[in-house]
Amino acid sequence: MMKKLLLRIIILLGPMSVWGTPVFDNFFTGDVLRFDYLLSGNQTSATVLQCEIKKEKIWSGSHNSLIDNLKYGTYRFQVYDNKSGELIFSKGFSPVFQEWQSTAEAKLINKAFYQVIRFPFPRKGVLLKIDKRNYNGQFSEIYSSTIDPDNYFIINENPKNIPFEKIQFSGEPTNKIDIAILAEGYTDDEMGKFMEDARRLTDSLFAVVPFSKMKDYFNVYALKTPSMESGTDIPGEHIYKNTLYNSTFYTFDISRYLTTSDMKTIHDMAAVVPYDQLIILVNSTRYGGGGFYNFVNVCTSDHNLSPKVFVHEFGHGFAGLGDEYYTSEVAYNDYYNLKVEPWEPNLTTMVNFASKWKELVDPKTPVPTPRDGKYASKVGAFEGGGYLTKGIYSPMDNCRMKSNEAPDFCPVCQKAIREVILENTK
Numbered sequence: 001m002m003k004k005l006l007l008r009i010i011i012l013l014g015p016m017s018v019w020g021t022p023v024f025d026n027f028f029t030g031d032v033l034r035f036d037y038l039l040s041g042n043q044t045s046a047t048v049l050q051c052e053i054k055k056e057k058i059w060s061g062s063h064n065s066l067i068d069n070l071k072y073g074t075y076r077f078q079v080y081d082n083k084s085g086e087l088i089f090s091k092g093f094s095p096v097f098q099e100w101q102s103t104a105e106a107k108l109i110n111k112a113f114y115q116v117i118r119f120p121f122p123r124k125g126v127l128l129k130i131d132k133r134n135y136n137g138q139f140s141e142i143y144s145s146t147i148d149p150d151n152y153f154i155i156n157e158n159p160k161n162i163p164f165e166k167i168q169f170s171g172e173p174t175n176k177i178d179i180a181i182l183a184e185g186y187t188d189d190e191m192g193k194f195m196e197d198a199r200r201l202t203d204s205l206f207a208v209v210p211f212s213k214m215k216d217y218f219n220v221y222a223l224k225t226p227s228m229e230s231g232t233d234i235p236g237e238h239i240y241k242n243t244l245y246n247s248t249f250y251t252f253d254i255s256r257y258l259t260t261s262d263m264k265t266i267h268d269m270a271a272v273v274p275y276d277q278l279i280i281l282v283n284s285t286r287y288g289g290g291g292f293y294n295f296v297n298v299c300t301s302d303h304n305l306s307p308k309v310f311v312h313e314f315g316h317g318f319a320g321l322g323d324e325y326y327t328s329e330v331a332y333n334d335y336y337n338l339k340v341e342p343w344e345p346n347l348t349t350m351v352n353f354a355s356k357w358k359e360l361v362d363p364k365t366p367v368p369t370p371r372d373g374k375y376a377s378k379v380g381a382f383e384g385g386g387y388l389t390k391g392i393y394s395p396m397d398n399c400r401m402k403s404n405e406a407p408d409f410c411p412v413c414q415k416a417i418r419e420v421i422l423e424n425t426k
């Protein structure tokens, strides 16, 4: 009876939203709106310069989780219905640009990084806003612009005809996390090797808790995108290879840091499959990788630690986990403000520990928790993390987000990953 009454009220009022949640079909088609832009600036400034807008096939994200409740990421974008002003889509992300902003180089020069954001294609006019977190952790707007979906300058082309294989298929893309693995530094003749590498590393991801228990939430596609040459750039050794996504070691002059800035080509190629996460698999025996929340994951294929790195970087790119290590060389200065709680779910400055994993700490475990081996199997608050030995605390003495020796993610990281999986497959 209540249900019928409720249904009648809904039909009578014809709401665009139910209990504050936008109704997908009222606002969006099943296609994708892709907004390409340059993010430019220096240590303190960030400016958005629009490049092009595209219509692409198959929105692969959830229809029921349009507003980002997790609020992870150093940047976010929000989409508002023009007419009602209602927020109808939002998503957090952390671009390479944001890390570059904390390097010494960003104090000296301006640079621009190519970016792509994607959201379901709107039926009517929308307002797109892009926000950046400032040093005190609050978001402030750096861009806003209206988009008319009927504008005939929105590019509506077919994607490139890239051959791909489904490594794993669990069901409809809108109900699953769709991972696209793209071949980088593999020549045409090496595509057999790429498929073997992609399968092997996918297996390594689904061997680790909680991914092992939630494999059915994921689809995985491998895209056979050939490069002219094998390998990748190693500028510190004067090695340069002509590869499709222009990946490179020595990002920010850190030898192991492997990234790609060619987001345009990556998204152009990936458009042939439904995708929520991008993994660039680089054909190399060197140690290294990089992972950026809701942006891109990069990893090499053939170092003996590649399976570990693959999982670690996906922890960044998929779940927004922070680095729990604090002894390795990084290029950042003042990356974290110790006076505010970082947004990463697995790091705390103790400014608001209750908002993090305090509830998971046994009352018998001291906080801060000494790193003397006695509490190695316990959740606590261990000083050191986020590239700092002092002032930032990690949930466990060791974790996949800290070292390659850790067999698993710590319970706090596991919980965070589970939440991201569930949030995106509602």
Ligand SMILES: [Zn+2]
Residues within 6 Å of the ligand: 324, 346, 395, 396, 399, 400, 401, 409, 410, 411, 412, 413, 414
């Ligand atoms: Zn952890």
